[in-house]
Amino acid sequence: MLDWTHWAGLLAVIFFIAWLLIRVFLNGPALRAYDSPPARCTRVRERASPEHQQTLVLLAEASAEIRAAPRKQRIATIRRVMARGFVEPPLLAGDSGYRVLAVDAGGVPGEWVLAPSADPNRRLLYLHGGSFLSGCPQGHRVITTELARVTGAAVLALDYRLMPEHLRRDLIADAQAGYRWIVDHGPVGPAPVRELFIAGDSAGGNLALMLIAWARDAGLPAATGVIALSPGLDMTLSSPTVKGNLKTDLMLGPSLGGFLKVPASIRLLLTWAMTRMTPPNPLVSPIFGDLSGLPPVLIQASEAEMLLGDARRYVNKAYAAGSPAELETWPELLHVWHLFGPILPEAEEAFERIGQFVKRCTGGH
Secondary structure (H helix, E strand, O other): OOOHHHHHHHHHHHHHHHHHHHHHHHOOOOOHHHOOOOOOEEEOOOOOOOOHHHHHHHHHHHHHHHHHOOHHHHHHHHHHHHHHOOOOOHHHOOOOOOEEEEEEEOOEEEEEEEOOOOEEEEEEEEEOOOOOOOOOOHHHHHHHHHHHHHHOEEEEEEOOOOOOOOOHHHHHHHHHHHHHHHHHEEOOEEOOOOEEEEEEEOHHHHHHHHHHHHHHHHOOOOOOEEEEEOOOOOOOOOOHHHHHOOOOOOOOHHHHHHHHOOOHHHHHHHHHHHHOOOOOOOOOOHHHOOOOOOOOEEEEEEOOOOOHHHHHHHHHHHHHOOOOEEEEEEOOOOOOHHHHHHHOHHHHHHHHHHHHHHHHHOOOO
16 A cells, blocks of 8 residues: 555656646747847837826726626626727718628628728728627727728628637637638628738737638638737737736736736646637637748737737747738837727827838738
């Protein structure tokens, strides 16, 4: 019969093997080599505008509403707040000529957002953020109307399925279905796309950058360009700014602070359980995939946000793999500050720079 010392030794071996398996299969390859500021990085301004303070007030009001909700109603409350948005989209007010049309995009609900002069053969697939738990096209119309304005594209915003009612694979499948559909369908009916752009914010930025690698491997028509706003690209949460910017990220910090106190191995196991996919799988963490042969990518991020490191790593890794990628940063701003467009000069700057990026991708047209 084994005595307690033998049992203790056996348990130690079991725990060591479990720890090793977590490190090898759930942690992913080290990405520290890509942590330096990218060579192709533009700091757009030196300090935040005074209007930035107004966005903090709006965020505090929304956060208070969410905290006041009973725990069982928390997700429903977050979704209601996200669907309402922080500010009304001014381009949809009055007789502006902008239109929103409901559509079934290959089995996925969505909406076309069209500027008066939208080119039906230049299309942009938009994937909203919301941590995969919330968000919808309606709540992101401040962004999609501005994208319609600065790009001249017909913007298709997908209303993909959400967790926890659905699996992460369902969300991915919806995004892939939307990509396949928009290649052959425009706002006036079936027609091949001439110029295709993919864009998304936060979780939607994750889906956007997942899609372009998936489309490359699936042999689908490549996007002309990709725009990712404050994207989260690493489900292992390994970049140094995840903890380094925890206190300065007023959007994500309060919700992720508790999770980051959990030991890293437990966090990885919980993430695996929630997504049913290993955290470094490129379908959920695009930073770990093959980034060669991709279309031009523009990432915009705040220097105060926790996901800044993800953006730096992605741009550095993509550039090292031969893919054109660039990063633009603003100081002090909230995660996805674009949602405050009508009241924030930095949002207007960001959208205008997106328009310039699209012109570069299309040869100035």
